[in-house]
Amino acid sequence: MILNEGKPVAKSVCVIAEFQRGGFRSSTFEVASEGRKIADGLGCELCAIALGAGVAERAPELGRFGVDRVFVTDEPFLEHYLAEVYVPVIADVLGRIEPAAILLPASADGKDLGASLAGRLREGLAQDCTEIVCDASGLKARRPVFGGGCDAWCKWAPGAIPIITCRPNTMDCSGPDMHRSAETIRIGVEKPRPRSEVLSVQLEGSGGVELTEASIIVSGGRGMQGAENFAMLEELAGELGAAVGASRAAVEANWRPYADQVGQTGKIVSPALYIAVGISGSIQHFAGMGSSKCIVAVNNNPEAPILGKADYAVLEDLFEFIPLLTEEVRKIRSGIA
Numbered sequence: 001m002i003l004n005e006g007k008p009v010a011k012s013v014c015v016i017a018e019f020q021r022g023g024f025r026s027s028t029f030e031v032a033s034e035g036r037k038i039a040d041g042l043g044c045e046l047c048a049i050a051l052g053a054g055v056a057e058r059a060p061e062l063g064r065f066g067v068d069r070v071f072v073t074d075e076p077f078l079e080h081y082l083a084e085v086y087v088p089v090i091a092d093v094l095g096r097i098e099p100a101a102i103l104l105p106a107s108a109d110g111k112d113l114g115a116s117l118a119g120r121l122r123e124g125l126a127q128d129c130t131e132i133v134c135d136a137s138g139l140k141a142r143r144p145v146f147g148g149g150c151d152a153w154c155k156w157a158p159g160a161i162p163i164i165t166c167r168p169n170t171m172d173c174s175g176p177d178m179h180r181s182a183e184t185i186r187i188g189v190e191k192p193r194p195r196s197e198v199l200s201v202q203l204e205g206s207g208g209v210e211l212t213e214a215s216i217i218v219s220g221g222r223g224m225q226g227a228e229n230f231a232m233l234e235e236l237a238g239e240l241g242a243a244v245g246a247s248r249a250a251v252e253a254n255w256r257p258y259a260d261q262v263g264q265t266g267k268i269v270s271p272a273l274y275i276a277v278g279i280s281g282s283i284q285h286f287a288g289m290g291s292s293k294c295i296v297a298v299n300n301n302p303e304a305p306i307l308g309k310a311d312y313a314v315l316e317d318l319f320e321f322i323p324l325l326t327e328e329v330r331k332i333r334s335g336i337a
């Protein structure tokens with residue numbers, strides 16, 4: 001299919017990989033899988049651009065998710081994301097590819113990079129998309145707006161290059177015939193002289209599991225009554241392999257760091273399972289977790305809005321219910337139940 005009228009036939013769908021602390025983030029694999037489906041729809045190849053320190057040896061992993069070619073720049077100064085360093089390198093590679101579309105994870109770095117690239121290339125950006133459709137009229141991307149109350153479909157003019165950031169956990173990583181033996185192409189760059197430098201990156205909150213990529217999240221709100229009671233949620237999260245999140249009320253009370261906040265002014269998450277404990281379900285909180293596949297709410301107030309929005313509503317005192325639930329999960333995991 002020819003996307004660009006009057007321009008050369010676009011040759012590739014391009015994924016910008018996110019490489020951190022020695023590995024690709026799982027959202028990169030999701031985006032690559034989505035890119036594979038689009039590339040198949042357009043009848044073109046899928047390439048990836050991977051920047052980082054030590055990324056070269058991991059680059060072939062992207063082949064498992066449908067990538068045909070990986071353009072790799074592996075330099076110590078690329079260890080941490082910095083727009084003024086990453087954007088010129090990526091823009092240079094994109095200039096060689098003639099991309100049909102550019103896809104990135106909608107992580108904090110991905111959204112920043114997407115916006116910077118859109119400005120640099122003067123192309124249109126759709127942030128935090130949950131679905132991409134490829135048909136005879138080109139690409140369309142769906143993005144939740146107004147706190148998740150509506151969906152907007154974004155479309156690009158003929159000849160434009162869609163730049164799309166994809167919300168983690170919303171796109172399917174599996175698909176038939178994904179596997180490719182990705183060819184690695186090394187791209188050398190001169191060390192830039194940026195005006196700023198990232199000295200170190202410190203991970204906060206979420207109990208070691210990245211909130212936006214977690215497939216299970218246990219979140220606590222004002223009903224937790226104090227920072228110390230979050231130990232109960234951490235224990236449950238530990239059994240489930242989950243991340244711990246929080247409502248803004250819990251964050252504002254200094255019970256949890258801001259990095260844990262879910263909602264309109266916090267993180268947007270889409271886990272397979274979201275357990276809301278002592279959270280009323282304000283529209284601002286719902287804006288951050290409403291696209292979760294399954295919502296379980298634990299609340300002792302039958303009038304709490306979250307109970308009406310949840311797939312499973314547990315009308316119980318959380319201080320009685322959570323320890324029982326943790327115990328049951330523990331039994332199931334150890335094969336006793």
Ligand SMILES: Cc1cc2nc3c(=O)[nH]c(=O)nc-3n(C[C@H](O)[C@H](O)[C@H](O)COP(=O)(O)OP(=O)(O)OC[C@H]3O[C@@H](n4cnc5c(N)ncnc54)[C@H](O)[C@@H]3O)c2cc1C
Pocket residue numbers: 220221222223224246247248249250261262263264265266267277278279280281282283284285288298299300301304316317318319
């Ligand atoms: C511009 C703006 C942006 C905002 N952004 C965000 C955001 O990003 N994220 C966010 O979360 N909020 C956000 N808010 C705040 C939001 O409006 C709510 O105030 C907040 O979400 C309430 O948090 P909560 O549900 O923990 O507290 P509450 O609304 O006080 O709810 C506590 C719940 O705990 C239950 N409970 C109490 N004790 C128990 C018990 N023992 N057992 C079981 N249940 C119990 C209660 O029944 C109640 O439903 C924003 C607000 C504004 C104006």
